Each structure stands twice: as structure tokens, then as C-alpha cells.
Amino acid sequence: MTLKRLSLLTLSLIQLSFYSTAALADDDRFKDVQITSQKLTDSTYMFTGSGGNIGVSAGSDGILIIDDQFAPLADKISASLNKIQPGNPKYVINTHYHGDHTGGNAHFGEQGIIFAHHNVLKRLSAKEGTPKAALPVVTYSEDVSIHFNNDTLTLKHLGPGHTDGDSVVFWKKDNVVHMGDLFFKDRFPYVDLKGGGSVLGYRNNVAKVLMIIDNQTQVIPGHGELASKDDLMKFKHMLDDSINWMNKQLTNGRTLEQIHATGLPEQWKSWSWNFITEKKWIDTLYQDLKA
Structure with missing residues (x-):
């Protein structure tokens, strides 16, 4: 064997080892995760595990899921899903493009049709190595309705918020809404500015949803426990206060370092969490509102 071939073989073995190690690390990370099912109505469920919450419609027409985690x-x-009803999902809805909501696309897209906003297809297609089965097949600009299991599910795009391709899903009859990552229950949200997100758009989209739902609506957040309209209203109050507070800091000409030293109003400090800390939320507000 020539030195060149030996070098190529060695490189290939190193690459194989790297990818195998990465795959094992992923498996190890998720090996203890349990998928928990919570029944909301006769045909509607919320699944929790690791990543974004999953909405499920199961009934005589089959199974539909909203988001599919890692x-x-x-x-x-x-x-x-098979504990609820045998069969593979006919339809998969992506509320946005992030991997903790679309990671299962390649698996479920083999036999199901994926729906998403145009920009989800655009962003997933741009990601190198994304298999065809993981890409949305049906896309839309504003909204689309799916008539399924004796209900109408409306997928609505309200404009840039968490990303530039968010969808909120409303069940008309069952009075349930899946917010995607336009709602982090009792936590600071992640606004993906590089993914076309907008702090003001995020707040305004939450306000639009509040005008649509009522006090009996069951609200599935992107992350966190099942919620109510009151919980979503509390979340909007946090957004309003955060935006008004940051605008005041900017009007007073304060630097980012000075703003960090002051910190957010005391009532919201407990909303900090491992992914979006108080510091990161302040950074997001500063970056977007200062522009």
C-alpha cells in the first residue's frame, strides 16, 4: 500500500470514528428520555420529552403530529403514538425550522406529508446533509387549514417572531392552540435574530393569538407545561415590560455593560433559565431594539 493510500485510509478511519462517537454521544444523551403523553380532548394530546412539545391529533382519519423533537x-x-393509536402519522406540521422541533422529520417524513411555512423549507434546504424526506412538501405564506379527525386545524403564520417561519396551530372544535416557540411558559424566550426573528414581532404575534383564543383554550407552549390564556397573558406582560424597560435604558444612553449591571426588574428575574439567562435576554433585547 502506498503512503498516499495509507494516509487516506487513516483519514477515513478517523472520520468514521468521529461520526460514530458523535452518534453514540447523541444516543447516550437521549437514552433516558421518556416521552410522556397528556390527553387534552378525545382526539388531542400533548407529548413531552426532550425538545419542543409535540401536539397530536389521533382519530378515525389517522394521526397528525405537530413538531417531532430530536x-x-x-x-x-x-x-x-402507537399506545394511543396504531399507525404512522399521515401529516407532520413544523412550527419552525429548529432541530429540537424538526429532528424527527427524516423519520416521519418517509410516510407522512410535512407542512410548514415557506421559510422553513428554505432554511432546512440550506442545511447541508438534510435528507429529502425531512423537507416540507406543502408550504404556505400565511395560513392553511387541514380538515382532520372531525375538526379543522388552521396553521397560521403571523409574521416574523421567534423566526421568520413560525406557525401557530389552532384546533377549531377542540379549542386547543399549539404555539410553537412563540411561547416559553414562565421563561424568557429565545428570539432567533439570525433566523429572521424579531422581539417586537414576537410580542405582537403573542398579542394576536390572545385576541383569537378564549379562557377555555388549552395552550400548548413550545417549551413548558400545558398552559392557559392567563399564562399566555402573563408571558405577554413580561414581554411588554422587558421591551419598555430596554427602550428606557436606550433612551437614557446607557451602555450594554451598564444595563447588565442594573439587571431586569426584580419580578422577572426568576424567568431566567439555562438556555436563555437574564444576561442573554438582555443581550437579545439590546441587539434588536437598538437597531
Whole structure:
């Protein structure tokens, strides 16, 4: 064997080892995750596990899911679905493009049709290595309705917020709404500015949803426990206060360092969490509102 071939073989083995190690690390990370099912109505469920909450419609027309968490959890999600009703999902809805909501697309997209906003297809297509089965097949600009399991599910795009491709899903009859990541219950939200998100758009979209739902609506957040309209209203108050507070800091000509030193109003400090800390939320507000 020539030195050149030996070098290429060694490189290939190193690459194989790297990808195998990465795959094992992923498997190890998710091996203890349990997919928990919560029944909301006769045909509607919320699944929690690791990543974004999953909405489920199961009935005489089959199964529909909203978001599908991380790729290594696909088999566990399928097993949990089969406890409710046998069969594979006919339809998959992506509320946005992030991997903790679309990781299972390649698995569920093999036999199901994926729906999403145009920009979800655009962003997933731009990601190198994304298999065709993981890409949305039906896309839309504003909204589309799916008539399924004796109900009408409306997928509505309200404009840039969490990203530039968010969808909120409303069940007309069952009075349930899946917010995607336009709602982090009792936590500071992640506004993906590089993904076309907008702090003001985010707040305004939450306000639009509040005008549509009522006090009996069951609200599925992107992350966190099942919520109510009151919980979503509390979330909007936090957004309003955060935006007004930051605008005041900017009007007074304060630097980012000075703003960090002051910190957010005391009532919201407990909303800090491991992914979006108080510091990161302040950084997001400053970056977007200063522009």
C-alpha cells in the first residue's frame, strides 16, 4: 500500500470514528428520555420529552403530529403514538425550522406529508446533509387549514417572531392552540435574530393569538407545561415590560455593560433559565431594539 493510500485510509478511519462517537454521544444523551403523553380532548394530546412539545391529533382519519423533537427520539415518539393509536402519522406540521422541533422529520417524513411555512423549507434546504424526506412538501405564506379527525386545524403564520417561519396551530372544535416557540411558559424566550426573528414581532404575534383564543383554550407552549390564556397573558406582560424597560435604558444612553449591571426588574428575574439567562435576554433585547 502506498503512503498516499495509507494516509487516506487513516483519514477515513478517523472520520468514521468521529461520526460514530458523535452518534453514540447523541444516543447516550437521549437514552433516558421518556416521552410522556397528556390527553387534552378525545382526539388531542400533548407529548413531552426532550425538545419542543409535540401536539397530536389521533382519530378515525389517522394521526397528525405537530413538531417531532430530536432525531434520536423518533422511535420513542412512534412507540408513544402507537399506545394511543396504531399507525404512522399521515401529516407532520413544523412550527419552525429548529432541530429540537424538526429532528424527527427524516423519520416521519418517509410516510407522512410535512407542512410548514415557506421559510422553513428554505432554511432546512440550506442545511447541508438534510435528507429529502425531512423537507416540507406543502408550504404556505400565511395560513392553511387541514380538515382532520372531525375538526379543522388552521396553521397560521403571523409574521416574523421567534423566526421568520413560525406557525401557530389552532384546533377549531377542540379549542386547543399549539404555539410553537412563540411561547416559553414562565421563561424568557429565545428570539432567533439570525433566523429572521424579531422581539417586537414576537410580542405582537403573542398579542394576536390572545385576541383569537378564549379562557377555555388549552395552550400548548413550545417549551413548558400545558398552559392557559392567563399564562399566555402573563408571558405577554413580561414581554411588554422587558421591551419598555430596554427602550428606557436606550433612551437614557446607557451602555450594554451598564444595563447588565442594573439587571431586569426584580419580578422577572426568576424567568431566567439555562438556555436563555437574564444576561442573554438582555443581550437579545439590546441587539434588536437598538437597531
